[in-house]
Amino acid sequence: MIELNYILIVSAIMMFAGIFGFLTRRSTLAILLSIELMLNSADINFAVFNRMLYGQSGNTEGFFFTLFSIAITAAESAIAIAIMVNIYRLIKDTSVDKLTKMKW
Amino acid sequence: MDYSQFLHMPEEASLLAVILILFLADLFMCKEPKDGETISQKPSAINVVAIGLLSIHTLINLLPCCNGCMQATEAFGGMYQHTPMMTVIKSVLNIGTLVVFLMANSWLRRPENIVKQGEFYLVTLFTLLGMYFMISSGHFLMFFIGLELASVPMAALVAYDKYRYESAEAGAKFILLALFSSALLVYGLSLIYGATGTLYYSSVGALFSGDTLLSVIGLTFFLSGMGFKISLVPFHLWTADTYQGAPTVVTAYLSVISKSSAAFVLFTVLVKAFAGDSLMAEWNTGLYWIIIASITLANIFAIQQQNLKRFMAFSAISQAGYIVLGIMGGTAQGMTSIVFYILVYMVANLGAFAVINVIEQNSGKIRIDDYDGLYETNPHLSFIMTLCLFSLAGIPPFAGMFSKFFIFMAAFNAGYHWLVLIALINTVLSLYYYLLIVKAMYIKKNEHPIAQFQSDGYTRAALVICTTGVVVLGIGGVFYNYIDTLSYGIDKMLGAL
Numbered sequence: 001m002i003e004l005n006y007i008l009i010v011s012a013i014m015m016f017a018g019i020f021g022f023l024t025r026r027s028t029l030a031i032l033l034s035i036e037l038m039l040n041s042a043d044i045n046f047a048v049f050n051r052m053l054y055g056q057s058g059n060t061e062g063f064f065f066t067l068f069s070i071a072i073t074a075a076e077s078a079i080a081i082a083i084m085v086n087i088y089r090l091i092k093d094t095s096v097d098k099l100t101k102m103k104w
Numbered sequence: 105m106d107y108s109q110f111l112h113m114p115e116e117a118s119l120l121a122v123i124l125i126l127f128l129a130d131l132f133m134c135k136e137p138k139d140g141e142t143i144s145q146k147p148s149a150i151n152v153v154a155i156g157l158l159s160i161h162t163l164i165n166l167l168p169c170c171n172g173c174m175q176a177t178e179a180f181g182g183m184y185q186h187t188p189m190m191t192v193i194k195s196v197l198n199i200g201t202l203v204v205f206l207m208a209n210s211w212l213r214r215p216e217n218i219v220k221q222g223e224f225y226l227v228t229l230f231t232l233l234g235m236y237f238m239i240s241s242g243h244f245l246m247f248f249i250g251l252e253l254a255s256v257p258m259a260a261l262v263a264y265d266k267y268r269y270e271s272a273e274a275g276a277k278f279i280l281l282a283l284f285s286s287a288l289l290v291y292g293l294s295l296i297y298g299a300t301g302t303l304y305y306s307s308v309g310a311l312f313s314g315d316t317l318l319s320v321i322g323l324t325f326f327l328s329g330m331g332f333k334i335s336l337v338p339f340h341l342w343t344a345d346t347y348q349g350a351p352t353v354v355t356a357y358l359s360v361i362s363k364s365s366a367a368f369v370l371f372t373v374l375v376k377a378f379a380g381d382s383l384m385a386e387w388n389t390g391l392y393w394i395i396i397a398s399i400t401l402a403n404i405f406a407i408q409q410q411n412l413k414r415f416m417a418f419s420a421i422s423q424a425g426y427i428v429l430g431i432m433g434g435t436a437q438g439m440t441s442i443v444f445y446i447l448v449y450m451v452a453n454l455g456a457f458a459v460i461n462v463i464e465q466n467s468g469k470i471r472i473d474d475y476d477g478l479y480e481t482n483p484h485l486s487f488i489m490t491l492c493l494f495s496l497a498g499i500p501p502f503a504g505m506f507s508k509f510f511i512f513m514a515a516f517n518a519g520y521h522w523l524v525l526i527a528l529i530n531t532v533l534s535l536y537y538y539l540l541i542v543k544a545m546y547i548k549k550n551e552h553p554i555a556q557f558q559s560d561g562y563t564r565a566a567l568v569i570c571t572t573g574v575v576v577l578g579i580g581g582v583f584y585n586y587i588d589t590l591s592y593g594i595d596k597m598l599g600a601l
Contacts, residue, residue, distance in 0.1 A: 015291055022284055028280065031280055032280075032283075035280070035283045035287055038284070038287035038291065039286075041291065042287065042290040042291040045291070045294035045295070045297075045298065046297060049297055049301075050297075053298065053301060061245070061297065061302065061303050062294075064245065065244075065248075065297070065303065068248070069290060072248075072249065072252045075256055076279070076282075076283055079256055079257075079260055079279060080259070080279045080280065083263045083272060083276050086263060086275075087269075087272045090267075090269050090272055099273050099276055101269065101270060101273055102270060102273060102344075102345045102348050102349055103345070
């Protein structure tokens with residue numbers, strides 16, 4: 001059986017790769033992908049903790065959190081992409097460098 | 105399953121009924137105007153239905169004895185919790201949403217919005233439902249679902265003006281940062297789950313005794329997620345842009361309802377789930393610096409603003425700092441003063457936004473210079489705006505002074521003397537920029553002032569509610585005492601831990 005630590009390391013790498021992508025990517029869609037990476041790393045954590053640490057006593061909170069989290073993430077992405085489509089219609093671009101009309 | 109558990113959640117059930125009826129009504133009532141047909145000035149049916157239903161819902165929940173919600177209950181194995189204080193905060197949110205609906209009317213009447221009026225009401229009520237669940241949550245899953253239900257439709261509201269680029273940009277900034285912060289929050293929750301094996305607030309609170317690394321990381325991620333919702337300073341960067349770009353009505357909703365509910369939830373979760381002594385010291389220290397940064401930086405930025413909505417955004421950040429001041433120490437007195445502060449802040453801020461909105465709808469002007477000489481043409485609006493700004497700044501005869509006083513008292517009694525002193529100095533600073541607007545309206549001369557106009561009936565009703573609130577709420581401390589008698593809920597909560 002794979003040890004808990006290895007999976008946690010994978011999820012931590014995913015999390016911080018997501019944060020790095022969020023901060024450095026210029027395309028809003030790439031930013032959205034990075035956020036998905038972050039959310040999925042948290043889901044992995046929940047599933048793994050539940051499976052390996054707390055599964056014996058019939059505790060399923062972690063699995064349920066994962067399920068709900070996936071559903072909510074899908075809804076969020078739908079709204080975010082709808083807004084991006086609207087921006088593309090208005091300015092024919094979705095790069096964050098162009099979303100600078102309002103600042104300071 | 106025991107279906108009688110649903111009786112423990114009367115507010116949610118009633119709001120859900122309102123949403124369903126409104127959904128059906130929207131199908132049949134919201135007709136698209138035919139070509140060449142002008143939009144009549146008489147109220148359209150969906151507005152009346154929405155405002156009427158929400159009024160009924162608000163009134164039912166204001167009658168405290170009829171629904172048995174005056175005792176603390178819980179449902180679904182403790183996932184849903186209820187204390188009398190939560191009824192009060194939900195009623196406060198109801199009244200705020202009602203005022204927002206009233207002032208939304210002139211905006212929804214514009215040609216580009218006339219076909220999607222029903223959507224505005226529905227989406228707003230869905231966010232309100234999310235806030236209800238978030239307030240009453242006893243489990244982090246419930247809290248997370250409520251938080252997302254409150255923030256995902258909010259992005260749709262912010263980007264509601266489809267043909268205006270600023271609105272779309274504001275929506276993009278809001279949704280991306282909301283997703284980022286909720287991702288951090290979920291990661292924090294997963295670490296909390298890993299450390300304790302449970303997500304119930306009470307069990308987490310019991311198991312989190314020391315400040316281990318996992319618990320502190322979990323707390324940090326949680327605080328940053330909530331800091332985003334309340335727009336406290338290190339997490340405030342979205343606020344000004346979103347507030348400026350969003351439709352004014354949505355800005356009002358965002359700055360009052362969304363923020364207040366998040367502040368209330370932050371209090372309950374911190375007190376219940378992060379209740380261990382060393383953890384309590386951790387989050388008190390964190391909040392200490394967050395409050396100082398929020399109040400001071402927001403005041404400095406507010407002074408330089410020329411766009412009135414952007415100005416109100418920084419004012420709202422600074423007010424959020426004052427709200428969070430009541431959380432310090434996690435006392436029952438702090439809880440009472442937070443709810444009272446939210447109530448007063450709500451009427452004052454919504455009143456100011458109602459004036460900004462009606463002027464924007466009638467003249468399209470939004471800059472502070474444009475308000476020069478407003479008193480000459482629209483004396484009543486100027487007067488109401490002045491009352492609301494005085495209340496926000498905390499000038500004595502109005503309610504804002506008392507709410508600030510109670511918040512300071514709670515923080516002082518909790519032992520944060522220096523913090524209260526800094527907050528006091530900032531109150532004086534804030535007086536300066538609030539008075540800049542009053543000066544523009546009353547003293548400055550303008551060659552082309554905003555023309556005189558007659559505001560519509562709905563807006564006037566909203567203004568009457570807000571003005572009454574600003575003047576009456578401070579008198580006699582009746583409201584404060586009423587809220588105080590209910591705060592035994594949190595006492596019990598504190599005692600149990």
